[in-house]
Amino acid sequence: MKPSFQPPQRGGIAGLALLFCAVAGGAGLAFDFLLNGGVAPRMLVSAPGGRALIGLGVALVLVLAAHVLRRLLGRALYRVEKRDA
Amino acid sequence: MPSIPLNPGFVLVLAGFIVLAAPRFARAPIMAGAGLLGLILLLEHDFGAAAAVAQMGLPVVLLNLDVLNRLFGVALLIALMGLAIFAHARRNRVEDAATMIMAGGAVSALFVGDLVSFVAAAALSGLGAAWVVFCSQREGAERAGVRLLVWNGLEGLLLLVGVAFHLSAGADSSVFSRMDVGTVGGAFLLAAFLMRTGAPLAHVWVKDTVSHASPLGGAALSAFATIVGVYALARFFPSEPLLGPIGAAMVVLGIAYAAAADDLRAACAYGQISQVGVCVTLIGLGSPLALAAAEGHAFTSVIAFTALQLACGAVLERRGDVRISGFHGLARAMPITCWLLFIGGITVAAMPGFSLYVTLSAGLEAAAQWELQWLWTLIAASPAGLFIALTLRPAIAAHRRSDDAGVINEAPFSMLLGAGMATFFGLSVGLAPNWLYGLMPADIAFAPFAWDRLAPQFELLGAAGVTYILLLVFGALPKERPMQLLDVDSLYRGPLADAGRWAGIVILRIYGAWQAALAIVAERTGAGLSAWMRRWDWPYPSRGWSALQFLTVAGLLLIMLVGAQL
Numbered sequence: 001m002k003p004s005f006q007p008p009q010r011g012g013i014a015g016l017a018l019l020f021c022a023v024a025g026g027a028g029l030a031f032d033f034l035l036n037g038g039v040a041p042r043m044l045v046s047a048p049g050g051r052a053l054i055g056l057g058v059a060l061v062l063v064l065a066a067h068v069l070r071r072l073l074g075r076a077l078y079r080v081e082k083r084d085a
Numbered sequence: 086m087p088s089i090p091l092n093p094g095f096v097l098v099l100a101g102f103i104v105l106a107a108p109r110f111a112r113a114p115i116m117a118g119a120g121l122l123g124l125i126l127l128l129e130h131d132f133g134a135a136a137a138v139a140q141m142g143l144p145v146v147l148l149n150l151d152v153l154n155r156l157f158g159v160a161l162l163i164a165l166m167g168l169a170i171f172a173h174a175r176r177n178r179v180e181d182a183a184t185m186i187m188a189g190g191a192v193s194a195l196f197v198g199d200l201v202s203f204v205a206a207a208a209l210s211g212l213g214a215a216w217v218v219f220c221s222q223r224e225g226a227e228r229a230g231v232r233l234l235v236w237n238g239l240e241g242l243l244l245l246v247g248v249a250f251h252l253s254a255g256a257d258s259s260v261f262s263r264m265d266v267g268t269v270g271g272a273f274l275l276a277a278f279l280m281r282t283g284a285p286l287a288h289v290w291v292k293d294t295v296s297h298a299s300p301l302g303g304a305a306l307s308a309f310a311t312i313v314g315v316y317a318l319a320r321f322f323p324s325e326p327l328l329g330p331i332g333a334a335m336v337v338l339g340i341a342y343a344a345a346a347d348d349l350r351a352a353c354a355y356g357q358i359s360q361v362g363v364c365v366t367l368i369g370l371g372s373p374l375a376l377a378a379a380e381g382h383a384f385t386s387v388i389a390f391t392a393l394q395l396a397c398g399a400v401l402e403r404r405g406d407v408r409i410s411g412f413h414g415l416a417r418a419m420p421i422t423c424w425l426l427f428i429g430g431i432t433v434a435a436m437p438g439f440s441l442y443v444t445l446s447a448g449l450e451a452a453a454q455w456e457l458q459w460l461w462t463l464i465a466a467s468p469a470g471l472f473i474a475l476t477l478r479p480a481i482a483a484h485r486r487s488d489d490a491g492v493i494n495e496a497p498f499s500m501l502l503g504a505g506m507a508t509f510f511g512l513s514v515g516l517a518p519n520w521l522y523g524l525m526p527a528d529i530a531f532a533p534f535a536w537d538r539l540a541p542q543f544e545l546l547g548a549a550g551v552t553y554i555l556l557l558v559f560g561a562l563p564k565e566r567p568m569q570l571l572d573v574d575s576l577y578r579g580p581l582a583d584a585g586r587w588a589g590i591v592i593l594r595i596y597g598a599w600q601a602a603l604a605i606v607a608e609r610t611g612a613g614l615s616a617w618m619r620r621w622d623w624p625y626p627s628r629g630w631s632a633l634q635f636l637t638v639a640g641l642l643l644i645m646l647v648g649a650q651l
Binding site: 013018020021022024026027028030031036042043045051054056057059060062065073075076077 | 340341342344345416453458461462465466469470473474477480481484485486536537539540541542543544545546547548549550551552553554555556557558561562563567568569570571572575
């Protein structure tokens, strides 16, 4: 008999977290443009929408860094414990 | 109430010894009461030096209260009260005493007024920290404790050498003053303080000890271990340019490792390193607002990370480890603890309304006064990293389904209460920050809840969260699996330790061969000499030898006689 397809288990709060983050980010972005839209920023990165770009960049860089660190420096637990000096 | 000129740290040390002999029901009240008494002593005393004596020509100032150490002291004593309540849930008088000794050493170091006493108090705190790690029942804790002792020994050596050079270079006295990193003594002291704060290359002791300690020990180390270093940098090296890049490196390193580590307690330790890095950077900037923000940020970091580590400790108590890869079903089995973890996570991520936000926004304002865009960007970006690493990652993992997590197995009430109390302090500072601003060294008129500050922070966290969750949905995140990340300590725990073992074996073998060769030579020489001696000692020697001996002796006598006649 062909095994029935099992959908992967999805995170329980991923949707809720996405909603929370989208609302927070959207509201923040809107207020940022509303309050600071016509003001010359002190720095380029503090211009309206700059924090959203920083957040996006941090998430991408961090996920990439996690991949690289785990690939290069991640070790299965039993191997590390044996080397404990 | 009359003020008593007693260093609040001494009360904690004394309480540590009392706790050793106290019954179980009295230990947590004694610990919390000592913290409260320390707080009263601290807040009731006027600023200035007291209880000073001279010893061997050097002033010993056992209590010197000012606005800087008061701020750090209040943070540590509040954290201690949360830890005391948490400690009531389990039975370990030795660990309770060790925690109090560590806390007492750290608080004493804050309030002494001369370098020699500071070194002594810091060393006591370090010994207490090692004792806390030794008290842990976790696998590898003894070795982690030994490694911490080695780090403490190195730090103590640097401190002593620094103080000796400082005094021998013509310093007026050992009373506190700003140090110059250009002098030998100043350089040694800076190195020791950076080691204590967990600067890059010396940062591994923080995560090593926290991840091997017990549920209480991890939180206690998180509260008391690094904060003395931040205080010392603010006291001795304000506006030191070297601190800027060092702090920035701590921020990057801490967040990168926090995002990749599987052990949540180690991830929290890395996260704390990143926020200590923010403090170090701000101390390096050195303006009054930057210094005030650094000290305030140290205050809020202590409370926030203690709360987070206490929640992790509650998970450890019930599950045996705090690995994110093993979090499946945790939200169903430990719902209150999960909420505490989540609130702790958003507190350290500087969510508006929580404690780190009010000091981080002051730090951003201070950094914006300088033409250092990269530094401002780094400080601004750090909450986004912590939001992903310490809030979203564990929360999403804890809410994944698991077949064997249907039964609620919540942590003991005292643990939840202690963690909840620390979380409450974080929330109260975040919602009403003016009392914290009132404690700060500089008078700052700062409005953290202005819309033009709130909106960008929500924007930052929201954008980071949306990106992370979309990456999760598209399957671009690294798979959570039980693993350990190698760090600098892997060098001395792995290849260097192996090299040391091999070097030891080779040296022992060379020594053994040398000893064996010496034994053979000695044996053969001795045998030859004894044989030669025995030949002279025979009562009835063989004919040939006796004739030779007779002729030799006769020849000698003849020569003597001829010589005497001549």
